[in-house]
Amino acid sequence: TKRVFSGIQPSGGLTLGNYLGAVKRFVEMQAEDYETIYCMVDLHAITVPQEPKKLAHNTRELCAFFIASGIDPEKSILFNQSQVPEHTQLGWIFNCVARMGWMNRMTQFKDKAGKNRENASVGLFSYPALMAADILLYHATHVPVGDDQKQHLELTRDVAAKFNHDFGVEFFPITEPVIQGPATRVMSFRDGSKKMSKSDPSDMSRINMTDDADMIAQKIRKARTDPDALPSEQKGLEGRAEAANLVNIYAALSDQSVDQVLSDVGGKQFSEFKPMLADLAVEKLAPIADEMSRLMQDTHEIDAILARGAERARGVAAPILKRTYEIVGMVGA
Ligand code: AQP
Helix, strand or coil, rough: CCEEEEEEECCCCCCCHHHHHHHHHHHCCCCCCEEEEECCCHHHHHHCCHHHHHHHHHHHHHHHHHHCEEEECCCCEEEEECCHHHHHHHHHHHHHHHHHHHHCHHHHHHHHCCCCCCCCCCCHHHHHHHHHHHCCCCCCEEECHHHHHHHHHHHHHHHHHHHHHCCCCCCCCCCCCEECCCCCCCCCCCCCCCCCCCCCCCHHHECCCCCCCHHHHHHHHHHCCCCCCCCCHHHHHHHCCHHHHHHHHHHHCCCCCHHHHHHHHCCCCHHHHHHHHHHHHHHHHHHHHHHHHCCCCCHHHHHHHHHHHHHHHHHHHHHHHHHHHHHHHCCCC
């Protein structure tokens, strides 16, 4: 079987980057020939401080986002990481497989720890070992993610290969990253060299999945661009990061290739293109925001979906963890 696993942190403030780089792809893969497993990775979120009430709210809101975007909790397994303790258990084994040197090379740790590395949590440092566990606990073969997760997925492959080699088994699969489509790296509206991110201090730098139609339109209208008209071919976007970003977003939202979009809009000024993009973004995103807020009115239903998802996830995970323990030599496994 081809099995997909991916996760998103319930760390608050879901962005258009999370939608186009991740969840939209999750929905597409759910419709294809895959078994799909999607997770709210709350154990990852607490590698940086989280306010407990907000963490709980953000976890439910993330679940609502998945469902509002088109994840069907009957078709896909949709669950919260901490409700499946096997993640932590396999995560520990992988802490003992992964090497300090591998972790030291992770650019996300360097970015998130910042200058004061001594003060970062140990969990933030060993994050990629837990992420490897999330994926390999299900023997997932494909992992759809945004471009920023590439390095962590390489580490997941290294963990699988080292475990298999050290214990002389062919147990964990070597996972394929799925980084596809025109929006694998959605950039900030204020600075085309920076990833669109929830932690950017400027709210104008991003579209939040909870923004209303006016806010979406305003942010697109004010997005930074250059003064030139749009080119009619992709190579005309070289060196024009902000322009490329808006075209990529248009392509992703309209399910077209960048070439298709440019053949329509080439020659237009941004004054004409931005309102087109704003209309499209509102048309695609506003229904998701509406459905999210509707779902959030009944958190019991969300909690029931998560409980059921966790049960199904454990059904897959428990035998794989048990076999891992046996391979490692743990008595009573
Ligand atoms: N800008 C982006 N473009 C494309 N994909 C993106 N993803 C995130 N931002 C973009 C993808 O979303 C998935 C979930 O990511 P995460 O839960 O690890 O957290 P995050 O959303 O990546 O965190 P942010 O927004 O970047 O916040 P901070 O500022 O805390 O770092 C992943 O598949 C990711 O690739």
